[in-house]
Amino acid sequence: MDNLEKEKQKLIEMFGIHFETHHNLPPLASRIFGTLILNCRIKGLTFEELVEITNASKSSVSTNINLLLKLEKINYYTLPGDRRKHFRPSNLSDRIKNHLKILNSEVQICDKIREFDEQFKLSADYEKGQQILAVYLEYAKDFEKLLQDAIAKINEIENNNSTS
Amino acid sequence: MDNLEKEKQKLIEMFGIHFETHHNLPPLASRIFGTLILNCRIKGLTFEELVEITNASKSSVSTNINLLLKLEKINYYTLPGDRRKHFRPSNLSDRIKNHLKILNSEVQICDKIREFDEQFKLSADYEKGQQILAVYLEYAKDFEKLLQDAIAKINEIENNNSTS
DNA sequence: CGGTTGGTTCGGTTGAAAACGAACCAATAG
DNA sequence: CTATTGGTTCGTTTTCAACCGAACCAACCG
Known part of the structure; x- marks a missing residue:
């Protein structure tokens, strides 16, 4: 061994x-x-x-x-x-939830940048910046859904034939 | 101001x-x-x-x-x-690539655990463990695709009307 | 050449994080 | 009641990341 x-x-x-x-x-x-x-x-x-x-x-x-x-x-x-x-x-799903937290923090940041840009419009690349942020936010939304699916599936497995 | x-x-x-x-x-x-x-x-x-x-x-x-x-x-x-x-x-897509790195690191870990379990089969929960890992790996694969899509879309925007 | 600008390298300092030992507490066993 | 086991708390030491200043390098200018 x-x-x-x-x-x-x-x-x-x-x-x-x-x-x-x-x-x-x-x-x-x-x-x-x-x-x-x-x-x-x-x-x-x-x-x-x-x-x-x-x-x-x-x-x-x-x-x-x-x-x-x-x-x-x-x-x-x-x-x-x-x-x-x-x-x-602890079970995997609890741990995956951590990703959700990070993601939320990231989305918040993006929102703040967007607001800031919106309010002061001082960067030369204002339009483009907004477009990119939009893509990112969309991606974040998809990601969130994905995470929640994974969590649900894992929970199912772990609870179905529950041990402990 | x-x-x-x-x-x-x-x-x-x-x-x-x-x-x-x-x-x-x-x-x-x-x-x-x-x-x-x-x-x-x-x-x-x-x-x-x-x-x-x-x-x-x-x-x-x-x-x-x-x-x-x-x-x-x-x-x-x-x-x-x-x-x-x-x-x-650097542009957002480069930064998103970082997520891919973390994800890969995570997938590697899971693979290692799976190999380890496979090889030594010592945990009582061998079967269930394998199932959960499988779900996680599937989720990781979906995630990877999502990330690559996002990167592609952002690249398109950034390069289309390219500045700099 | 000497001087200036743009930036890197190196050794030292410092404050916070991490680990430790010893004393302590709470529950149970005898 | 005393002894033992399982674990926590507290004050101290140690280690290390982050930052700094000063000296240095490399490129270009006159």
Whole structure:
């Protein structure tokens, strides 16, 4: 199983970079998240196990777990007669919702630019600028629909034959 | 024109926050980018002017301009008999291409997970996991097409009645 | 050649983010 | 009640990104 471990390490590394750069997560949070996705998507891992695996301090792990919980990237469940929390990645659809947030922020920006241009009409390329913004906004609308479709489909799969 | 300046400042501020959080740009780079978009989308601004407007040091402006160039968020042109570079935001389609990069990174990750699952089949939820990944990959494919359409349309507008 | 302009490079400073250890709390077990 | 387990909080240290000034380079001008 040496091979498996190596493969896992490589992937977790990849995850780290991806989440740090594209989703703005702190390094340890990224590694925790990657670890959960690769190791135990259903069963989850306990706090203790995470401390062990990531080789970080309890306090750091605690802080970063709470961050991931707040961002809804992970969630946890407990078993009767066991105080430990079992952490696991939240479902994909929750995570895709993040794209929607970014998109909305982007649309807002475009609207603001449009208003600004409209109001002051000072750029030489006023007409063209408006056209391009219009295309972008249209694209954004399509994108939004696409995202919502994907979320719906995934929810269906995840809830239909629900585990947990 | 006091009103205009105020409006501009507010927008640049907004831009700053958006680009810092969603695109991982350093603060100064965000402000430079925002300034260029709002001030002079066609004419552009020179290095000197940017130093003046942003009120930052030459070195910082230099560093951040080069970052924006590397990320293809801006470009520059020169005029014969004038050594100065005129910086301006690159066209929207180039910037949208950035989304494609992120998307590709995400698809790669999914593929890796799928391979990993396939190879080791150790998670209890193997079947379901594969289904969800499939939906996600399908969604990614649709998204990609959408992006390329948008890019094509924008290119058409920008090149048809080409300025610069 | 020397001076000016346009811009880059390099070493140092600084403030915020990230990680840590130790003390602490709350729940349960014995 | 005491001991243990599971986890949080708090104050401190460490690390690193962002910015700066000063020196430097390269091109052109006279």
